Amino acid sequence: QKEVEQDPGPLSVPEGAIVSLNCTYSNSAFQYFMWYRQYSRKGPELLMYTYSSGNKEDGRFTAQVDKSSKYISLFIRDSQPSDSATYLCAMCRDDKIIFGKGTRLHILP
């Protein structure tokens, strides 16, 4: 079983729609859960991180962690063409960090 699984997409949605991006993981020891956005030919940019289970909201973005199901989500409301990018989930504990392979998202104008 892979430590982190993330659907590579591409995921295409119309502008203004709600986007749901997800990752599953197998190691229950992970404590922090992060989402990064990466535009083409750029470095990843940290969007949000959460500690343990629960929800965290920042503007149009909401991160959700369900540790009992080992499932994390990122929701994007009122999606914009500028949200088109690859979204990477990541999780860590102590000195170990694992990244998902990323989901390519296209927001169609």
Place this chain on the structure above:
Amino acid sequence: DVKVTQSSRYLVKRTGEKVFLECVQDMDHENMFWYRQDPGLGLRLIYFSYDVKMKEKGDIPEGYSVSREKKERFSLILESASTNQTSMYLCASSIGSGGLETQYFGPGTRLLVL
């Protein structure tokens, strides 16, 4: 804003050459990291450093070494470049103990080894 810069955006080297990739951060962060990113494999941690002159192996350190002589600078060295080291190399930094959860990345260096 945190700024992480990398010495080159694109680099072409020949097999067997010694390659230096440099990374500089301007926010006095304790922690610095080197990753490589490959299609289908995602981001993988090569080495990281929690302090000057300190280094720790990540998941894929073979064929690489690092140097951290100053707090703001972290270098990745390929002693003898090979074609399987063709990749996108990303540097990151973060503050505080551990700091894996709040990393700031540089723009990346695309290395092609011929």
